Amino acid sequence: MxxxxxxxxxxxxxxxxxxxxxxxxxxxxxxxxxxxxxxxxxxxxxxxxxxxxxxxxxxxxxxxxxxxxxxxxxxxxxxxxxxxxxxxxxxxxxxxxxxxxxxxxxxxxxxxxxxxxxxxxxxxxxxxxxxxxxxxxxxxxxxxxxxxxxxxxxxxxxxxxxxxxxxxxxxxxxxxxxxxxxxxxxxxxxxxxxxxxxxxxxxxxxxxxxxxxxxxxxxxxxxxxxxxxxxxxxxxxxxxxxxxxxxxxxxxxxxxxxxxxxxxxxxxxxxxxxxxxxxxxxxxxxxIETLPLRMQKHCDNAKAVAEFLAGHPAVSAVNYAGLASDKYNQLARKYAPKGAGAVFTFRLKGGYDAGVSLVSKLQLFSHLANVGDTRSLVIHPASTTHSQLDDAAKIKSGAGPDVVRLSIGIEDKEDLIADLEQALGA
Structure with a gap:
């Protein structure tokens, strides 16, 4: 070289x-x-x-x-x-x-x-x-x-x-x-x-x-x-x-x-x-050999899914730094100009019960405790990964009872949005 x-x-x-x-x-x-x-x-x-x-x-x-x-x-x-x-x-x-x-x-x-x-x-x-x-x-x-x-x-x-x-x-x-x-x-x-x-x-x-x-x-x-x-x-x-x-x-x-x-x-x-x-x-x-290709696809998909969720009537808030309206958007522009990552949370108007229900209705998203997979993943942190914390600590850590976490994979974004749409509608 x-x-x-x-x-x-x-x-x-x-x-x-x-x-x-x-x-x-x-x-x-x-x-x-x-x-x-x-x-x-x-x-x-x-x-x-x-x-x-x-x-x-x-x-x-x-x-x-x-x-x-x-x-x-x-x-x-x-x-x-x-x-x-x-x-x-x-x-x-x-x-x-x-x-x-x-x-x-x-x-x-x-x-x-x-x-x-x-x-x-x-x-x-x-x-x-x-x-x-x-x-x-x-x-x-x-x-x-x-x-x-x-x-x-x-x-x-x-x-x-x-x-x-x-x-x-x-x-x-x-x-x-x-x-x-x-x-x-x-x-x-x-x-x-x-x-x-x-x-x-x-x-x-x-x-x-x-x-x-x-x-x-x-x-x-x-x-x-x-x-x-x-x-x-x-x-x-x-x-x-x-x-x-x-x-x-x-x-x-x-x-x-x-x-x-x-x-x-x-x-x-x-x-x-x-x-x-x-x-x-x-x-x-x-x-790692495909990391650059995967991460860019992860980020592009995540932004599209976050934009969809931000406009859905069942969703009260979306926490994704890639959205222009997000409080962390300026930091994302500074530190992560190629994309704000593929893991984010959103809040459901139906609270804890709505979060538990949603993860059971999704079909393409896998309900499991991991992130960073080629496959799209979903979890309700308050009942799983953060369940050992009291409610106040859950909220401080960003895992309140109404919060659902997504790890967006590299599938076609249209299919991911369709899966979320049917689960939220159901």
Whole structure:
């Protein structure tokens, strides 16, 4: 190739991959093995001592997974990445590097219901404390900062309502506080938004969603932006202090702008063990090859469906940032000019009962707890994904009793609108 930087679509197909040197296979092989043979005793020692890069054991790394990691890092503009078993696993591994018992992290209140539950309940057993802030009120993040704050966590496009978060404004708060900003970019994918370009230090994804795109494989990934100084202030001893399990290596000093990705691998994945199956990595790689084509179709369909719903008499409100009338439209124009995503909510005049009824009457939409599939999906969050929250918390998170969430697929938009029309009419 020439010296020009490859475009996004080219990276989606080629980044991290090359023909297999042994067989010439063009598609990345599935290296379905638990472990790898060392050249000799010195080679083995250097791998275990972090003095050389290479394969040891698939729980720590695998060649198929490595292609996936390099590809997503390239698409996000990061220095390195680590693939893990799920999006939830990515969040655990990230925060394990940053927090000690008694520490706090600030999280946007508008998040996927599973993340709210994980942060508010599961993480308490680690002694990690979440402090909630309102992404519509940037000052609430500033007010939440304390000496125990070690990170800020947001979603670029918030689940379930599809609202756009002002990444740059919140990154300014994080910089002032001297803490990294973590952005879950699952609903946007790097095709629509690259959070690192707007101040993110760490990006996480549920690969299960738009990156994989076909509803067939679980996975998660952590992308290191290489932008944060982990040695400043002594806040992050996992990265700045000597690691006894690696003969006193200081990860920040040794690995520089990809130290966080290394820490997640050799201190998180190695010991916690949420490894991604090489088969799932292969499936997700295949999905990423068509990401630009799919995401544009997703967005075009979503806008058409949102416009239809906005004019329907059974609908009281549509929350889709791609609509000119939406409160997040200006942020969508700034951060996601190619489209406002494919996941959004709308409210029914009939309330809770109307939401439950609608999902049972739809025929083309699949009623299930997922987003980012080629197929169009529907769910009533108040009775499912957000059911563990009380009514006040449901409403604050954008999942009130009258709310229905759609994940718009790549079918013909006319068929999707017809299905909604018959279900709303019934």
């Amino acid at each position: 020439s010296d020009r930087l490859p475009g996004f679509s080219t990276l989606a197909v080629h980044a991290g991959a090359q023909p297999d040197p042994t067989t010439g296979a063009r598609a990345t092989p599935i290296y379905q093995t638990t472990s790898f043979v060392f050249n000799d005793a010195d080679h083995a020692a250097s791998l275990f001592g972090l003095q050389a890069f290479g394969n040891i054991y698939t729980r720590i790394g695998n060649p198929t997974n490595a292609v996936l990691e390099e590809r997503v890092a390239a698409l996000e503009g990061g220095t390195a990445a680590l693939a893990v078993a799920s999006g939830h696993a990515a969040q655990v591994v990230v925060l394990q590097q940053l927090l000690q018992p008694g520490d706090e992290f600030i999280a946007a209140r508008k998040l996927y219901g599973g993340s709210i539950n994980q942060f508010a309940h599961a993480f308490k057993s680690f002694g990690w404390n979440v402090v909630w802030a309102d992404p519509d009120d940037i000052a609430s993040f500033e007010r939440a900062v304390t000496p125990r704050t070690k990170a800020i966590f947001i979603e670029s496009i918030a689940n379930p309502a599809g609202s756009i978060t002002d990444i740059e404004a919140i990154s300014t708060v994080a910089r002032k506080a001297g803490v990294p900003m973590i952005v879950d970019n699952t609903l946007a994918s790097p095709y629509l938004i690259r959070p690192i370009d707007h101040g993110a230090d760490i990006v996480v994804h549920s690969l299960t969603k738009f990156l994989g795109g076909h509803g067939n494989s679980l996975g998660g990934i952590i992308v290191d932006a290489g932008t944060f100084d982990w040695s400043a202030g002594g806040k992050y001893p996992m990265l700045s202090e000597p690691r006894p399990e690696y003969h006193g290596i200081r990860l920040q000093e040794t690995f520089g702008n990809f130290a966080f990705a290394i820490a997640c691998r050799v201190l998180g994945l190695r010991d916690l063990g949420p490894a991604l199956s090489p088969f799932n990595a292969f499936m997700i790689l295949t999905g």
